[in-house]
Amino acid sequence: MFEFSLLLSPFLFILPLLFFFFSFIRTKSPSSPSASALKCYPIIGSSLEILANLNRRIQWTSDLIRASPSATVVIHRFLGTRVVLTGNPSNVQHILKTHFHNYHKGQTFAINLSDFLGGGIFNADGDNWKFQRQVSSHEFNTKSLRKFIETVVDAELSDRLIPILSMAAANNSILDFQDILQRFAFDNICKIAFGYDPAYLLPSLPQAKFAVAFEDAARISSERFSSIRPTVWRLKRLMGVGSEKRLKLAVGEVREFAKNIIREKKEELKHKSSLDSTDLLSRFLSSGHSDEDFVTDIVISFILAGRDTTSAALTWFFWLLFKNPDVEDQILNEINEKSELPVFDEVKDMIYTHASLCESMRFYPPVPADSKEAVSDDVLPDGTVVRKGMRVTYHPYAMGRLEELWGSDWPEFRPERWLQRDPDTGKWSFVARDPYTYPVFQAGPRICLGKEMAFLQMKRVVAGVLRRFQVVPVVEDGGEPVFTADLTAKMKGGFPVRIVERAYRE
Numbered sequence: 001m002f003e004f005s006l007l008l009s010p011f012l013f014i015l016p017l018l019f020f021f022f023s024f025i026r027t028k029s030p031s032s033p034s035a036s037a038l039k040c041y042p043i044i045g046s047s048l049e050i051l052a053n054l055n056r057r058i059q060w061t062s063d064l065i066r067a068s069p070s071a072t073v074v075i076h077r078f079l080g081t082r083v084v085l086t087g088n089p090s091n092v093q094h095i096l097k098t099h100f101h102n103y104h105k106g107q108t109f110a111i112n113l114s115d116f117l118g119g120g121i122f123n124a125d126g127d128n129w130k131f132q133r134q135v136s137s138h139e140f141n142t143k144s145l146r147k148f149i150e151t152v153v154d155a156e157l158s159d160r161l162i163p164i165l166s167m168a169a170a171n172n173s174i175l176d177f178q179d180i181l182q183r184f185a186f187d188n189i190c191k192i193a194f195g196y197d198p199a200y201l202l203p204s205l206p207q208a209k210f211a212v213a214f215e216d217a218a219r220i221s222s223e224r225f226s227s228i229r230p231t232v233w234r235l236k237r238l239m240g241v242g243s244e245k246r247l248k249l250a251v252g253e254v255r256e257f258a259k260n261i262i263r264e265k266k267e268e269l270k271h272k273s274s275l276d277s278t279d280l281l282s283r284f285l286s287s288g289h290s291d292e293d294f295v296t297d298i299v300i301s302f303i304l305a306g307r308d309t310t311s312a313a314l315t316w317f318f319w320l321l322f323k324n325p326d327v328e329d330q331i332l333n334e335i336n337e338k339s340e341l342p343v344f345d346e347v348k349d350m351i352y353t354h355a356s357l358c359e360s361m362r363f364y365p366p367v368p369a370d371s372k373e374a375v376s377d378d379v380l381p382d383g384t385v386v387r388k389g390m391r392v393t394y395h396p397y398a399m400g401r402l403e404e405l406w407g408s409d410w411p412e413f414r415p416e417r418w419l420q421r422d423p424d425t426g427k428w429s430f431v432a433r434d435p436y437t438y439p440v441f442q443a444g445p446r447i448c449l450g451k452e453m454a455f456l457q458m459k460r461v462v463a464g465v466l467r468r469f470q471v472v473p474v475v476e477d478g479g480e481p482v483f484t485a486d487l488t489a490k491m492k493g494g495f496p497v498r499i500v501e502r503a504y505r506e
Helices: 016-027 047-052 054-067 089-098 106-117 126-140 143-171 177-194 209-226 230-239 242-270 280-286 292-323 325-338 343-348 351-363 451-468
Strands: 072-076 082-086 174-176 370-374 391-394 419-421 428-430 469-473 483-485 489-491 496-501
Touching (some): 089 391, 106 209, 106 230, 106 242, 106 370, 126 292, 143 177, 143 451, 177 209, 177 242, 177 280, 177 451, 209 230, 209 292, 230 242, 242 292, 292 325, 292 351, 292 451, 325 451, 351 428, 351 451
Antiparallel strands (some): 072 082, 174 496, 419 428
């Protein structure tokens, strides 16, 4: 995740600098920065450019990385503090694997998300993280959990998503497809994590209490990273006002709701001689991890991870399909070829669809940048010096746009770059990129546990939706969605579409 650690300190209180700020805004356009053009002043560093590009920080930092010969940029902030941004695969491997022990989530990340996530796996470092990773890894690597996930996804698809799309097609109505996919993902992850159905994807599109509280808690927690200084939100929390008051109420509701489910599940498991529930909560409790705070933290972390990542990936995927109808035709051919296979085999053999999803996430990774904190002094493989306490951000969004990694045709949406055709059979096989060139699911010891679950869900949605419908964005001529990111990527303002029923295909 991109820690908004680039944000400036409260130098605006230093009145003489206001003149320089406003003259800079008037004379320089932030639309196309380069590393050599990055302005750095005494005391304030590059804070003026940071502020000027605040609303397009992902795109701006991507441009900086792409303009750098080493694909690494050091940005100077207020009072000499520095942050490192990199799209260099050697540096990414160094951070995420070779010197993993030296790059932690760090205090900034932990403090900003502590009220919401507590000590959960995505907010933890050291032995606490290692213990949770071992427990979670064991539970994820079971056939019964995979089968349970398949069942949950298929039920949500056939009972809720498809009927809503069918109704929209019949009525020629406009849907916010981003919202629909988020609701779909939220129902799924709650069933998988808690064994609880929030029923967020119903025809009425309800404001389910738990879902709304969870959304508020995630959004306000992410806004802490955008605060000019941590003291601002800490003071608001101390005084119990504004967004921090709303965050306290939302977090309280989420955690109390989660603990009630945990208590009910504990009581339920007492009366069972064997485990017939396969949600993650039941698995954690049955394996002896009964501490309410521990289980609450870890399950809420998994809901956060599964709630927006797959829906974000699918939102941008359907947009790219609209722009590339030849790719959509290829996927439709594959879907029709596999339609007679069992669900698991259908998903497993959807090679071209898998490649298309990977290509889509190259352009629009659900987590566009992720930041770590150096435990001690270090030097990255490209020679960049890192001091203890510095934030180091690797940038999948920028990396997907680097010509040296993807070739001169990198701007093209071309799933074939992930495929290799057998000269004898003519069949495609998938060729993965190394995770340090394509760190969309992280890499090294923290590589995403839910990667296979995410692909299973996405391919089932793609097959289920495209088999029956065409998703047609409602855009102005030449209109392009705006990529924006908080904890995860989104389309700014949603993704309005019309659903068109396909003619029957033999």
